Amino acid sequence: MSATLQARPSWRWVQPSILPGFAPSMAITLIWLGVIVIGPLGVMLWFTAGMGWEAFLGVITQPRVLGDLWVSLSSALYASTINAGFGLLVAWVLTRYEFPGRRFADAMIDLPFALPTAVAGIALSTLYAPTGWIGAVLAPLGIQIAFQPAGIVVAMMFISLPFIVRTVQPVIQDLEVEQEEAASLMGATPLQIFLRISLPAIIPSLLTGFALALARCLGEYGSIIFIAGNKPMISEIVPLLIVAQLDQFDYQGATAIGTLMLGVSFLLLLAINLLQAWVRRRHGG
């Protein structure tokens, strides 16, 4: 009895190390994190709590808030889903095939990451306007993208593409080609090989990429507001609604909607983490 007690080491916050500098670096990290991120977020939640449950519900159940939330959520889901398909295809082509311009294409994937969102916004809205390079081709077919809800999806696809490609790419790179070759020798078709061997290994990373893309799409502001029509409940996104409330000095409304957005993205990320855990368990990855 006493032996087991002695064998169990007392709980320590930090494992002992001969390296110096833990306390000061930890102190700076925590203080800076607190001042810049945690503190301000806490203030927002505190203000929300201060307005009371009734007032909070009153703000977030307004038709415009719910309508805009639906616009944001559905557009983000469309964009991330379409990009999951195209992003996987692009990542596959860039890692598996050799072709002229491959390295250039690979470097360009990060363009939406590096290009300031306002630049992307005016470029996309000019391209897809009925007189633009792409809009003029689509207009005779009766398809309108700029200043319509579809414009939001296009802008979201642009900004979220690198998140999917860059999370899936390293996994495709590390796939064991031997398994695919073995399957091929045993007579499996390329499609069977992809669906049964490659895809199950890729799916967890695809879900991670999907989650990152979704979070980015929901929060995105700059590239969307130029191409969206910004009509309340039809083509207005939640971040723009927050800006509109701030412009009218409705701080309470802006705070409540900000908290709602935070809650929604938290729930979505939680759901995707659970889905990911389930997929990993199922495929033993």
Next chain:
Amino acid sequence: MAVKYTLIGIAVAFLTLFLMFPLAIVFGEALSAGASAYFSSLTDPSVITAIQLTLIIAAIAVPANLIFGVCASWCIARFDFAGRNVLITLIDLPFSISPVIAGLLEVLLFGLNGLFGTWLSNHNIQIIFALPGMVIATIFVTFPFVAREVIPLAQEQGNDEEEAAVTLGASGLQIFWRVSLPKIRWGLFYGVLLCNARAMGEFGAVSVVSGKVFGETDTLSLAVESLYESYETQAAFAVASLLAMLALVTLVLKAALEWWHRDELHAVRVRKAS
């Protein structure tokens, strides 16, 4: 074979349509009225002010996050403590928060009705609708950039060299400057590169806390909006082309870094994906 070329074809067509067209139209529209119109829109005094403001904001925000990234990577990667993953998640938090909310937070803290609003106005200090607010909002949105590149890299490399240096009698600062910094320098540079691109291009967060006066409190991104909204399309695209060039330089440096130091940086990419 047919499958291979079809897939390559689809991927190239998709990337051309979605990435190359937007880039091409920026330069196309910027030069649509000729080179002299292009340069005269760039030398407009309001645009010069916007360039200066953008550089000042980046010159404060990037070093702030560089120092933070170095401190965070030292305590998180070199030591083993309870709650390490929670801390990493908290550092990553600004990534999943809308830039507009980042601006809103500054308004709630420093705005007239904000937490410190009365105190600030009594002491005649203006943060919102002025440079300090824009700097703080930029620091918020770029907060994780350096830390999240350096932490996985330092974790991957381990502490063997640092521990050897301690046993040989090196002081803490000597270890940092002579051993650790050279180990993580490319990861740091990579993080600073991305952090800088975002800091100079940030729009949403800065637009909430800027006074949005073209020629006074407009950064380059905000100048793009101001010009575009007042139907000066060519001038808007001329300013946008500056930012697009910044993005291209960032991409070239990034690709070069990944090519020369791919062994070091590969660990980071794999770690992030899982």
